[in-house]
Amino acid sequence: MNNLTRRSFIKGAGALLAGGALPISLVELAFARPSQSFVFAYISDSHIQQIKGDEFVRNFDRGLIRAVAEANLMDPRPDFVLYGGDIAQIGTKAEIDHGLEIMSALRYKTRYVMGEHDYYLDLGEYWESQLGPQYYSFDHKGVHFVVLNSILTYDDWTHDRWSSGEERMSVMAGLDNPNGSPFMVGEKQRRWLKEDLKKISKDTPLVVLSHSPLQKIYRGWNFWTEDADEVQALLKPFNKVTVLYGHVHQIQYNQIGNISFNSAMATAWPWPYPTSYRQAARHVPKLTVRMNRADPFFERDATGWQFINLDNGDVDVHYSLTDNTPRTVAFSKEQGRPEDTGYQTRTIPPQKHY
Ligand SMILES: [Fe+2]
Numbered sequence: 001m002n003n004l005t006r007r008s009f010i011k012g013a014g015a016l017l018a019g020g021a022l023p024i025s026l027v028e029l030a031f032a033r034p035s036q037s038f039v040f041a042y043i044s045d046s047h048i049q050q051i052k053g054d055e056f057v058r059n060f061d062r063g064l065i066r067a068v069a070e071a072n073l074m075d076p077r078p079d080f081v082l083y084g085g086d087i088a089q090i091g092t093k094a095e096i097d098h099g100l101e102i103m104s105a106l107r108y109k110t111r112y113v114m115g116e117h118d119y120y121l122d123l124g125e126y127w128e129s130q131l132g133p134q135y136y137s138f139d140h141k142g143v144h145f146v147v148l149n150s151i152l153t154y155d156d157w158t159h160d161r162w163s164s165g166e167e168r169m170s171v172m173a174g175l176d177n178p179n180g181s182p183f184m185v186g187e188k189q190r191r192w193l194k195e196d197l198k199k200i201s202k203d204t205p206l207v208v209l210s211h212s213p214l215q216k217i218y219r220g221w222n223f224w225t226e227d228a229d230e231v232q233a234l235l236k237p238f239n240k241v242t243v244l245y246g247h248v249h250q251i252q253y254n255q256i257g258n259i260s261f262n263s264a265m266a267t268a269w270p271w272p273y274p275t276s277y278r279q280a281a282r283h284v285p286k287l288t289v290r291m292n293r294a295d296p297f298f299e300r301d302a303t304g305w306q307f308i309n310l311d312n313g314d315v316d317v318h319y320s321l322t323d324n325t326p327r328t329v330a331f332s333k334e335q336g337r338p339e340d341t342g343y344q345t346r347t348i349p350p351q352k353h354y
């Protein structure tokens with residue numbers, strides 16, 4: 001389904017509703033592929049935020065509700081849904097419950113990744129009671145998936161300097177707050193990962209889910225994982241690895257050796273590109289070409305959700321923007337890296353508003 005766009009999917013869904021049948025081409029594509037080809041949906045960073053009582057920030061609710069509704073319309077059906085972290089803003093029971101209630105409308109099995117906004121109030125206790133372990137792995141149609149909690153940090157920062165979980169969360173939740181501490185996977189989880197991967201043959205496609213990028217993009221905003229190099233070293237022996245991450249609320253893609261990196265958009269709001277991408281060029285891996293910034297006049301610009309097709313280890317991410325043209329970042333066999341061919345050759349000038 002490499003060439004399908006979100007529009008085709010939704011059109012397919014429309015045809016299904018209107019005419020009771022899928023277009024032939026969709027049916028052929030859906031069933032003619034070998035077992036390692038399938039589609040899943042990816043939703044991330046909804047930041048559900050309580051105002052008081054049963055009042056929640058409406059805009060963030062709406063972003064998630066829309067993503068869930070669109071995922072339910074996908075045809076062919078996704079095999080499952082992944083949620084990339086930060087379902088809550090400050091990680092309270094009320095916020096997590098409200099987010100999960102919206103997510104419960106999904107018709108597919110859903111798995112979750114831990115975000116720092118879910119974690120630093122109670123160190124993931126309530127999240128874990130609702131969603132299970134903070135890191136785990138599973139297999140699906142010949143692909144090995146690993147979910148990591150990449151937003152841990154140094155023990156003394158986590159445990160020794162706060163009078164309450166609320167205080168700790170308020171500091172970690174400030175993206176560019178210099179009192180934050182770098183994210184990391186940590187030694188315990190890396191040991192677990194090493195053991196987990198021992199069972200997997202080197203030609204099995206690997207997909208690794210984390211909240212922060214498992215690469216070092218920009219430390220000031222924790223677009224960064226402190227032990228990314230160590231994690232990458234564990235992934236290096238495998239022929240085909242893709243890391244999918246949330247947290248950055250923008251489209252990013254990159255290739256480091258055998259590892260492709262793709263980010264997810266948020267359903268809540270877009271982060272701008274850090275000016276330091278330019279100021280501190282040394283922090284920037286050979287990343288993406290510079291992309292258009294979110295339009296600040298357009299409330300939901302650059303937010304949305306993703307569907308992902310995986311074809312024998314090659315991952316294509318289709319970005320469904322809430323209020324803008326869909327984008328696709330597809331793995332190019334020729335270039336050996338993810339590419340956004342629609343945007344790599346042109347930029348769109350700033351738009352006028354009246
Ligand atoms: Fe986030």
Ligand SMILES: [Fe+2]
Pocket residue numbers: 086115116117211246247248
């Ligand atoms: Fe985050």
